[in-house]
Every structure is written in C-alpha cells, then in structure tokens.
Amino acid sequence: MSKDIHxxxxxxxxxxxxxxxxxxxxSPTTHYAIQPPDFHGLTPxxxxxxxxxxxxxxxxxxxxxQEQIKFTAPVSGKIADIKRGPKRKILTxxxxxxxxxxxxxxxxxxxASLNQxxxxxxxxxxxxxxxxKQRPYEVFANPNVQPKSIFISAYNTVPLAAxxxxxxxxxxxxxxxxxxxxxxxxxxxxxxxxGAKDAEFFSFVKDADVYxxxxxxxxxxxxxxxxxxxxxxxGEHVWTVNPQDVAIIGDLFLTGHYLANRIVGFAGTGVKEPxxxxxxxxxxxxxxxxxxxxxxxxxxxxxNVLSGVKILKNSYLRYFANTICVIxxxxxxxxxxxxxxxxxxxLSLSRTFFSWLTPNKKYNLDTNLNGEERALVVTGEMxxxxxxDVYPMQLLKAAMIDDIEKMECLGIYEVAPxxxxxxxxxxxxxxxxxxxxxxxxxVMIKEVG
Amino acid sequence: xxxxRKKLDNIKPNFERGGKFEKFAPAFFAxxxxxxxxxxxxxxxxxxxxxxxxxxxxxxxxxALLPALFFGMWNVGYQHFSQIGGDLSFLxxxxxxxxxxxxxxxxxxxxxxxxxxxxAIKRGHEVNEGYLVTGMLIPxxxxxxxxxxxxxxxxxxxxxxxxxxxxGTGMNVLNPALLxxxxxxxxxxxxxxxxxxxxxxxxxVDAISGETILGHLASGHEITSHSVMDMFMGYIPxxxxxxxxxxxxxxxxxxxxxxxxxxxxxxxxxxxxxxMGLIFNTFAVNPIMAFPWWQQMLVGGFAFGVVFMAxxxxxSAQTTTGKWIYGFFIGIFAIMIRVFNSAYPEGVMLxxxxxxxxxxxxxxxxxxxxIKRRKNRLKxxxxxx
Numbered sequence: 001m002s003k004d005i006h007x008x009x010x011x012x013x014x015x016x017x018x019x020x021x022x023x024x025x026x027s028p029t030t031h032y033a034i035q036p037p038d039f040h041g042l043t044p045x046x047x048x049x050x051x052x053x054x055x056x057x058x059x060x061x062x063x064x065x066q067e068q069i070k071f072t073a074p075v076s077g078k079i080a081d082i083k084r085g086p087k088r089k090i091l092t093x094x095x096x097x098x099x100x101x102x103x104x105x106x107x108x109x110x111x112a113s114l115n116q117x118x119x120x121x122x123x124x125x126x127x128x129x130x131x132x133k134q135r136p137y138e139v140f141a142n143p144n145v146q147p148k149s150i151f152i153s154a155y156n157t158v159p160l161a162a163x164x165x166x167x168x169x170x171x172x173x174x175x176x177x178x179x180x181x182x183x184x185x186x187x188x189x190x191x192x193x194x195g196a197k198d199a200e201f202f203s204f205v206k207d208a209d210v211y212x213x214x215x216x217x218x219x220x221x222x223x224x225x226x227x228x229x230x231x232x233x234x235g236e237h238v239w240t241v242n243p244q245d246v247a248i249i250g251d252l253f254l255t256g257h258y259l260a261n262r263i264v265g266f267a268g269t270g271v272k273e274p275x276x277x278x279x280x281x282x283x284x285x286x287x288x289x290x291x292x293x294x295x296x297x298x299x300x301x302x303x304n305v306l307s308g309v310k311i312l313k314n315s316y317l318r319y320f321a322n323t324i325c326v327i328x329x330x331x332x333x334x335x336x337x338x339x340x341x342x343x344x345x346x347l348s349l350s351r352t353f354f355s356w357l358t359p360n361k362k363y364n365l366d367t368n369l370n371g372e373e374r375a376l377v378v379t380g381e382m383x384x385x386x387x388x389d390v391y392p393m394q395l396l397k398a399a400m401i402d403d404i405e406k407m408e409c410l411g412i413y414e415v416a417p418x419x420x421x422x423x424x425x426x427x428x429x430x431x432x433x434x435x436x437x438x439x440x441x442x443v444m445i446k447e448v449g
Numbered sequence: 450x451x452x453x454r455k456k457l458d459n460i461k462p463n464f465e466r467g468g469k470f471e472k473f474a475p476a477f478f479a480x481x482x483x484x485x486x487x488x489x490x491x492x493x494x495x496x497x498x499x500x501x502x503x504x505x506x507x508x509x510x511x512x513a514l515l516p517a518l519f520f521g522m523w524n525v526g527y528q529h530f531s532q533i534g535g536d537l538s539f540l541x542x543x544x545x546x547x548x549x550x551x552x553x554x555x556x557x558x559x560x561x562x563x564x565x566x567x568x569a570i571k572r573g574h575e576v577n578e579g580y581l582v583t584g585m586l587i588p589x590x591x592x593x594x595x596x597x598x599x600x601x602x603x604x605x606x607x608x609x610x611x612x613x614x615x616x617g618t619g620m621n622v623l624n625p626a627l628l629x630x631x632x633x634x635x636x637x638x639x640x641x642x643x644x645x646x647x648x649x650x651x652x653x654v655d656a657i658s659g660e661t662i663l664g665h666l667a668s669g670h671e672i673t674s675h676s677v678m679d680m681f682m683g684y685i686p687x688x689x690x691x692x693x694x695x696x697x698x699x700x701x702x703x704x705x706x707x708x709x710x711x712x713x714x715x716x717x718x719x720x721x722x723x724x725m726g727l728i729f730n731t732f733a734v735n736p737i738m739a740f741p742w743w744q745q746m747l748v749g750g751f752a753f754g755v756v757f758m759a760x761x762x763x764x765s766a767q768t769t770t771g772k773w774i775y776g777f778f779i780g781i782f783a784i785m786i787r788v789f790n791s792a793y794p795e796g797v798m799l800x801x802x803x804x805x806x807x808x809x810x811x812x813x814x815x816x817x818x819x820i821k822r823r824k825n826r827l828k829x830x831x832x833x834x
C-alpha cells in the first residue's frame with residue numbers, strides 16, 4: 001500500500017562534496033569504543049571492568065534507571081580502558097579487539113513466529129533496544145510503554161544525506177526482518193516513509209505501511225511525517241528507528257548475532273573522495289581520517305551538518321552515525337560582510353543575497369556564524385522551514401523560560417530537537433534553537449516524566 | 450583591509466575581560482562587528498548558518514528608505530523655492546534640502562545611538578542594530594521645520610521609554626519611531642501640525658503656504674491646487690519622507706523582493722484602507738469623506754506608514770494569520786481617524802500605534818486557535834477510547 005505525503009515549505013541546502021555511490025571497506029582497526037554520551041538521558045552503570053574479555057554482544061553497561069536496557073560490545077576483545085570526564089561521567093568504554101570476532105549467540109529465530117515479549121526480550125538482551133527512540137523527547141524507548149505506532153523514515157533530506165536505498169541495497173532481508181520485529185512491538189502500525197525515487201527498491205517491504213514523501217528538507221525528518229499520518233497527543237508514545245538500525249535489528253533475528261555493521265557516507269569538501277565506507281559501530285576512525293581527509297582547517301561532524309556533533313580526528317564511530325561530514329572551519333573576518341547583495345557565495349533563505357537566482361548551485365558553506373547572536377526581531381522566517389501545525393517561535397520562547405504548561409499546549413510532544421535544525425540555520429538572530437529545545441525536553445523529563 | 454583588521458586586533462585586548470577599557474567592550478565590539486562580520490564559528494546546533502544577520506536585514510531597510518530620503522531632500526527645496534521663486538535646478542534644490550534634512554538625520558542618530566551605546570555599556574550586552582532603522586525613520590516622518598532640540602527630545606523619549614525600559618531591541622511594544630513622532634505631536638503640537646511647518650521658512654515668509662492635503666481637506670476644502678500626479682510623485686508639502694508614493698513604492702519593492710518586510714501586512718492594510726475609503730465615499734457628507742478612496746492612499750503618511758512602520762516585525766503581529774488581521778485594521782483605522790477626527794488628520798500614526806498595542810492580543814487568539822486544535826484532537830481520542 002502506498003500513500004503520498006506532501007510537505008510544503010522547508011529548504012534544501014545543496015552542498016558540495018556529496019558522496020558518490022561507491023562502498024569501500026576499510027580494514028578494521030583494533031581499537032573500538034562505545035560512548036555513553038551518544039545516548040541522551042542515559043545514566044550508564046558499568047557491567048565490565050578493565051581487562052575483562054568480552055564477545056561481540058556481551059553487555060558493557062546498562063541504564064541505571066531501566067536496568068533491562070543494555071548496551072553491548074560491537075566486537076570481541078579485551079576492555080582496554082574506561083575513560084571518565086568531569087564528575088566521573090563515563091565517556092568511553094574502549095575495547096582492544098581480537099583479530100577474529102567471536103559472537104555471543106542469541107539464537108536464530110523466525111521473527112514472524114515470535115510474540116511481542118519474545119521480540120522485546122531479544123532486543124533488550126542483545127543491546128539492540130537503544131536503536132529504538134521514543135517520542136516525546138527523542139530518547140531511547142521505554143520498554144514498558146506501548147507505542148501507538150512506529151515510524152521509520154528512509155527519505156533522507158538533510159544536506160549531504162546518505163542514500164538509504166543505496167545503503168540498504170544488500171540488506172533487504174535484514175531490513176524486512178527488522179520491520180517485522182518492530183511490527184510486533186506496537187498495537188498500531190509500522191510506517192515507512194520513502195522518497196519517490198526509491199519506491200521500486202522498497203516495494204519488497206511487508207508488515208508496514210509505506211508512504212511516499214515529497215518535499216524539501218525537513219520532509220525527511222520523521223516528526224513531520226508523524227504529524228501528517230498519526231500526530232502525537234499528550235500522553236501518547238511513538239517510536240522511531242533509523243533504517244540502518246532496522247537492518248541491524250533484522251540481522252539479530254536472522255543470524256542470532258549482534259552485527260553492528262554500518263555503511264557510513266563520507267561527504268563534504270574536506271573529504272578527498274566522498275563515498276561510502278562499510279564500518280563497524282565504535283571503530284576508531286583516526287587511520288581512516290588520515291587517509292581520506294584533506295589537510296587543512298576542517299571540522300569533522302558525525303551526523304549531518306545541521307544536527308550532527310563535532311568530533312575529533314582521533315574518535316570512534318558513533319552509535320547512530322549514517323554520515324560523517326567534513327566542512328571548512330569559518331574563523332575568518334568579512335569586511336562589511338553584512339552589506340546586502342554582497343557575499344553571494346553564501347546561501348540564504350532571505351533574498352538579501354543573489355544566491356537564490358542560482359538554485360542548482362552547490363555551496364561550500366563553512367562554519368562561520370555569519371553574524372552574532374541578537375534579540376528575536378524578524379518574524380515569519382521560522383515558520384517557513386517548519387512545516388507542521390506548531391508555532392515554532394512561540395514554542396521556543398516558552399522553552400527559553402521553562403514554561404512547561406505552555407510548551408505542552410504548543411506541541412513540545414510532537415517535535416524533536418533535530419526538527420529545529422533548519423531554524424538554527426535560517427534564523428536571523430542566530431538563536432540556538434536545537435539546544436534550547438533539547439534543554440527544555442530535559443526539563444520536561446525531570447518535571448513531567 | 451588587512452591593515453585595519455590588524456589595528457583592531459591590536460587594540461582589542463584592551464576591551465576584553467581584564468583589559469583597560471573592559472567597560473567599553475560593547476562599544477568597541479559594535480564598531481568592530483560593523484566593520485567586519487566577526488570570525489565567530491558555530492559552537493552548538495547547526496554547523497552551517499544562513500548568510501543573513503540582523504545587520505543585513507536592518508541595512509536592507511535603510512537602503513529601501515534612501516529613495517524617500519533623497520526625494521524628501523529635493524522636495525524640501527522644491528516646496529520652498531517653487532513658492533518664493535528662485536533657482537529650481539535639481540542640485541540646488543537637493544543641496545538646499547540637504548542643509549535642512551541632514552542635521553535632523555545626524556541629531557537622530559547621535560542621540561539615539563548614544564543612548565543605545567550607554568545602555569549596552571551599562572548592561573554589558575551587545576549593541577543591537579534596531580536603532581539603525583529607527584534613526585533614519587524618525588527624521589523622515591517629521592516636518593522639516595521641527596527644531597532640532599525637539600527632535601532630540603523625541604528621540605530620547607522614544608528610545609528610553611519606548612524601547613530600553615522594555616529591555617531593548619526586540620522587546621518593545623510600540624514602534625519607537627512612531628512613538629517619537631507621537632511624543633512630538635502631543636508635546637509640541639504647533640510645530641507638528643498646521644500650515645506653517647511643512648515647508649521650510651513657511652512661518653517666516655508670507656508668500657509661502659504649506660498646508661498639507663489632508664489639512665486642507667479636514668478644514669472643509671476640496672483639493673484644487675494639486676493634481677493626483679503631484680500626490681503620487683510627491684510634489685506636495687508633508688513630512689520629509691512621506692510625500693512621494695513612487696519613492697516609497699521603490700522602497701517597498703526592495704523590501705518585498707528581499708522578503709525583509711511582510712507582504713501580508715502591506716496588502717491587508719491597503720485592503721483595509723480601501724474598504725474604509727469606499728464606505729466613506731458611499732456616505733460622503735464632506736470633502737474629506739468624498740475624497741476618492743484610492744487617493745486617500747496617495748496622501749499623508751499612509752504609504753510610508755504601511756510600508757515602513759506597520760511592517761516593523763517587533764511591534765507588529767507575529768503570526769501569519771495575525772499579520773492579516775493587524776494590517777487590515779491599520780488600514781481601517783488610518784482612514785477612519787483621518788475622517789472622523791479633523792484635529793488629527795494624520796491617522797496612520799495613531800492607527801499603527803493602536804494596532805501595535807493590540808498585536809499581542811491578536812497573536813494570543815491566533816495561537817489559542819492552534820492550542821484548541823491540539824486539545825480537540827486529544828479530546829476526540831479520549832472519546833473514542
């Protein structure tokens with residue numbers, strides 16, 4: 001069954017350095033690490049200590065508040081180090097991998113014949129549970145609630161996006177098994193949003209409602225699809241899963257192993273040959289970066305350039321990564337750079353640049369803020385990139401003052417911080433909208449739960 | 450420019466924390482960031498940002514005001530010399546106008562920016578760019594004969610009580626430029642209305658008559674001395690920047706093209722004024738009611754007010770639906786005040802100020818609509834369950 005979702009408004013940001021459709025494998029390194037800060041809202045409790053030996057799939061740590069949620073090793077090896085930050089916060093659990101990976105066996109299973117509890121138990125046991133995220137608040141799902149539906153968006157509209165149909169080309173079976181597994185977890189439906197060009201590829205999908213999504217970014221963000229199909233009301237839960245993670249979940253049932261393989265798009269002008277790499281969650285990236293990145297003052301972003309995280313050269317592949325973008329740093333001055341119709345190499349939603357006249361041009365945007373933070377003056381620009389029946393500026397203002405009741409009224413349960421990424425990008429006042437919303441959600445979790 | 454950058458970088462440490470002139474940091478950084486868009490990079494949130502910033506937006510509005518400013522200067526000369534006779538060459542008129550208008554612009558910026566800098570230094574925050582536009586608007590909506598000290602006082606009143614007490618740029622309820630005009634209007638009425646203030650030296654030279662069209666109509670006379678073309682082109686007495694609808698339209702075109710000003714507000718205000726004008730035309734009992742509805746929009750401050758003041762994003766409605774309502778009522782009230790209250794032939798100023806006050810209420814009801822939709826969705830669900 002295929003239905004269409006048309007999302008108007010929004011903005012595609014065409015950047016240079018898109019990854020070409022080629023997957024290279026990279027000889028695995030020996031250094032791996034799982035990073036608890038990847039999981040927002042997690043208070044990790046360690047299950048291992050330094051020098052312990054683990055198989056792939058063995059528990060490294062679990063959530064202190066919901067102990068059944070476990071986080072497991074992507075490879076087998078020895079716990080090499082546990083790094084802590086301020087207040088003894090655990091930053092990384094590092095593993096020195098064995099040459100040949102040995103897996104903990106969770107048992108193969110025909111997922112179609114399992115019931116909800118069996119699926120849930122397997123996902124929790126194997127460490128695949130944290131791949132499931134929950135709305136409201138965009139945190140990992142609480143296994144004790146019933147989601148009214150589950151959403152997967154395989155339509156990727158972020159700048160320099162990884163193409164999910166390409167990434168999943170050899171994992172159809174795993175993806176299907178994952179979808180079936182997810183369909184067991186909800187009384188409602190699993191909904192899959194796809195781009196029009198991928199309709200043929202995803203025609204194999206069963207056990208899910210497939211929607212074709214049309215529109216500019218943020219049409220690919222799952223929130224906007226949820227709002228169109230099955231909006232979240234106060235007190236309801238909706239779960240979302242990233243397409244690659246669906247395949248990892250599927251592999252668990254097909255092979256009985258936790259296989260944390262990811263195909264990650266390397267993109268941006270800081271990459272010599274932008275393309276995809278087949279990697280393993282937690283793998284150290286320094287060697288790969290040294291080989292593939294251009295020398296110079298660049299910023300490496302794990303995730304997309306709108307809502308990803310800045311990482312260092314010596315870091316590990318993050319848990320949910322689909323892309324790694326490398327873009328130029330922008331610590332330069334621009335003489336009278338604010339003058340209208342000057343600096344037309346910059347992209348803008350406003351027409352104070354001539355850049356809108358060349359819609360097909362691809363930009364090499366850097367990390368310059370292009371101004372300074374200011375009071376909120378301009379109105380109407382946030383709504384242009386927020387295609388949902390929510391007033392983004394009013395919601396942000398309520399979030400700034402932690403006004404919980406107002407946030408509830410204005411739709412905080414329906415949004416995720418990433419939905420505000422384009423507002424970060426476009427707003428004239430250089431407001432940090434994603435940070436404000438994330439902070440507000442933390443307040444909500446604490447006060448409302 | 451490297452030389453300038455180097456110089457600034459050399460003296461910068463004096464203004465940073467612990468430096469000799471730490472207190473004056475906001476002033477220094479205001480000038481520094483005026484000359485150079487700073488090298489700040491994104492820290493949290495999106496790693497790339499739109500090229501636009503508040504300076505660019507504000508400066509776009511100033512660019513849009515320039516045609517009206519230059520025409521205003523020329524017209525000051527034209528109104529003066531066409532009545533007493535003399536050299537009517539373009540440059541002579543413009544030059545004469547400049548000697549009258551530029552001092553007003555300078556006083557407006559000096560007083561206003563001075564106060565803004567003081568508040569920024571006192572509060573230790575950055576100087577916002579809001580006053581760049583206000584400072585240009587204020588002289589353009591004043592009569593040319595307004596004494597400079599009155600202008601300075603109006604500016605000070607508007608900036609301090611209209612804006613800074615509310616927290617500065619972005620927080621004000623009323624449009625500061627209009628507040629300055631309202632202050633002058635009610636405090637120094639003889640200098641803000643009548644037939645002796647709109648043309649330079651009208652009070653001193655008997656041969657000069659400087660009544661505005663609206664003043665003329667309000668006193669019960671029909672317009673015979675000026676053609677419709679005069680009104681459109683702006684060859685009429687009036688506040689410095691308000692007379693030429695053509696120049697204002699050029700500015701409006703820039704604002705609409707760049708998307709800096711709301712087309713919804715402009716359009717709905719014109720619609721509101723048309724509706725009100727048509728109603729008055731239908732039931733006309735005096736010359737100002739009989740004045741054709743479309744000509745209402747060519748005279749007085751209507752065009753200038755609707756294009757440059759009603760669209761001020763801070764004091765106008767913020768929601769899309771709200772903008773339609775807000776603009777429409779500005780149009781209605783502007784014409785209504787003109788017609789009903791002959792003591793205030795300039796209805797636009799009061800109409801916009803009035804709607805500034807109501808803008809948050811309009812937004813409140815629009816947003817309540819959104820909240821209600823959300824609650825209804827939930828209610829339906831509970832019923833089904």
